[in-house]
C-alpha cells in the first residue's frame with residue numbers, strides 16, 4: 001500500500017541523488033508511445049477553459065496494475081498517443097496534460113534526451129510539479145471511486161450525454177475489480 005508520504009520520500013530521494021543529470025529533448029516522440037496519458041482534474045479544468053473540444057477524447061480505465069481507475073487520453077493501435085502526428089509533433093502541445101510535461105521523470109528510463117545538453121533534469125520546480133501531479137492523481141482516484149463525486153466530475157467537465165453515459169458504464173463495470181491502494185488515506 002502506497003501513501004502520498006511514501007511517494008514524496010521516493011521522489012525526494014530520486015531528486016537529491018540525481019542533481020547533476022542533464023536533459024535535452026531530442027524530439028524522438030518515444031514518450032508519446034510509452035506514456036500512460038493520464039488526465040487529472042487540473043487538466044480537465046484547463047481544457048474546459050481553453051479547449052473544451054478535447055474533453056470529448058477523455059476515457060476511463062484501470063491504471064497499469066489495476067489498483068485504481070484513471071481518466072486518460074486513448075492511444076492508437078501502435079501505442080502512439082492519438083494527438084501525436086507526423087514527425088513526432090504533439091498537436092495539442094499547448095494543452096497537453098501535466099504528465100506529458102513531466103517526462104522524463106526517471107533517470108534510468110530509455111529517453112534519449114537524458115545526459116544531453118546543460119539543462120538540469122531535476123529542478124525544484126519540477127519536484128513541485130511532480131508532487132502536484134501525485135496529489136491530484138490521488139484526489140482524482142477519490143472522485144472516481146465515489147459515485148456522487150464522480151457525477152460531479154461528469155457534470156462539471158463533460159457536456160456530451162453519450163460520453164457521460166459511456167464513462168458511467170465503464171466506471172461502474174471496472175469499479176469492483178479496482179483495489180484502490182490509497183483506501184487508508186481517503187475515507
Ligand code: SF4
Pocket residue numbers: 024025026027028029030031032103104110111112113114
Ligand atoms: S523520449 Fe525524451 S527525447 Fe524523446 S521526445 Fe520524449 S522527452 Fe524528448
Ligand code: SF4
Pocket residue numbers: 031032033035037081082083084085089090091092093096097100
Ligand atoms: S498529449 Fe502530446 S505530449 Fe502528451 S503523449 Fe500525446 S502527443 Fe505526446
